[in-house]
Amino acid sequence: MNQVLQEIIENNRSWTEKGTIATYIPELAKANPHALGVYLVDMQNNEYFAGDVHTVFSIQSISKIITFIxxxxxxxxxxxxxxxxxxxTADEFNSIANLEIKNTNKPLNPMINSGAIATITLVKGKTYEEKFQRIFHFFKLVTDNPNLTINxxxxxxxxxxxxxxxxxxxxMKSTGIIHDEVEEILNIYFKLCSINVTCKDIARIGVVLANNGIQPYSNQRVIRKDICQIVKAVMSTCGMYxxxxxxxxxxxxxxxxxxxxxxxxxxxxxxxIGVVGPALDASGNSIAGIKVLTELSSRLDLSIY
Structure with a gap:
């Protein structure tokens, strides 16, 4: 498997030249646009990887999965x-348009910025710090990495x-979707987006979802099965903007x-599966990362459809 993954990385590394680094958050502009890596964890907790898997990057919108869970x-x-x-939605991930044109004023889904911000308000916590720690501690649990840090x-x-x-x-505060203090909720949102991870960390989140909430490395249930089903469904329709x-x-x-x-x-x-490739396409997705996953899906017949 490692040989297959190495071939796929080599076949698609040239795509990193065709994307662009996110610069609207200045610190993200420092990422290496040529980095490309892939990490797989299977049901038996076997791990396979190739490429720049030790690259540390900020999790950004992948954190929306954990907040939603x-x-x-x-x-x-x-x-x-x-x-x-x-x-x-066909709009950009930070669009305000869908909030204005829909009669309900609700964010369209929890995988875009407005939806993720609103989702934080639904997480338990007597204080805003408790809300943040509730989500951050779950990050550490589901990745089996107690050393996760905020960049x-x-x-x-x-x-x-x-x-x-x-x-x-x-x-959303003006329309009654959010009742909390806006700056406090945004502070949580910004921190969660800034968690440092590697391909391995996000692959471990993925395998728990693949196993319907049971960690293959501890054999413990950490997410209810029905929640995993909802989250995977929303990822399928909304996860790639x-x-x-x-x-x-x-x-x-x-x-x-x-x-x-x-x-x-x-x-x-x-x-x-965890992939890293900081050069992005027009939708804000890793351009080479998508190519890696496309070839991997084709070669191993992984499409769920």
Whole structure:
């Protein structure tokens, strides 16, 4: 398997030249655009990898998966549905348009910025610090990595340039979707996006979802099965932003991307996959990472469709 993965990395590394690094968050502009790596964890906890898998990157929007899981654990789905829809969108991930044109004013799904910000309000915690720690501790549990840290430079960069996210949050406050203190919720959001991870970390999140909530490395259930089903469904339709439909037809795996260059993909009952490739396409997804997953899916017949 490692040989197959190495061939796939070599076959697709040239695609890193065709993408661009995210620069709207200044610290992200420091990423290596040529990095490309892939990591697989299977149901028996076997690990396979190739390429630049030791590259550390900020998790960015992949964190939305963990926030959504925590919200589903703490709040029933019917209540969540009053605040956030689970419908796909062709708009950009930081668009405010869908909040304005829909009669309900609800974010379309928890995988875009407005939806993720609103999702944080549904996570339990007597204080905002408790809300953050609730999600951050679950990150450490599900990745089996107690040493996860916040990248302080990226967090500060996110916060100082996050005016679009502030616009989204304050708009939702004005329509009654958010009742919490906006700056406190945004502070949590920026911190969660700034968690440092590797391909291995996100692959381990993926394999837990692939195994319907049971960690293959501890054999313990950490997520309810029904929550895993909901999360994978939303990842399939919404996880790759405006490129979700194309990704479903060419790759065919539930997945979530982040502008730090990561992609987390799930092959139910088989693998969790983590990819890094900071050079992005027009939708904000890793351009070479998608090519890696496309070839991997084709060679191993991994599409769920």
């Amino acid at each position: 925590c919200a589903l654990t703490d709040t029933d789905f019917n209540t969540i549905s009053k605040v956030i829809s689970v419908e796909p 302080e430079a990226i967090y500060q960069s996110e916060s100082s340039t996050g005016d679009r996210n502030r616009s989204l949050a304050y708009y 405006s490129g979700s439909g194309s990704f479903a037809t060419t790759v065919g795996m539930p997945a979530k991307s982040g502008v730090g260059g990561g992609i987390l993909a799930v092959v139910p009952h088989k693998f969790g």
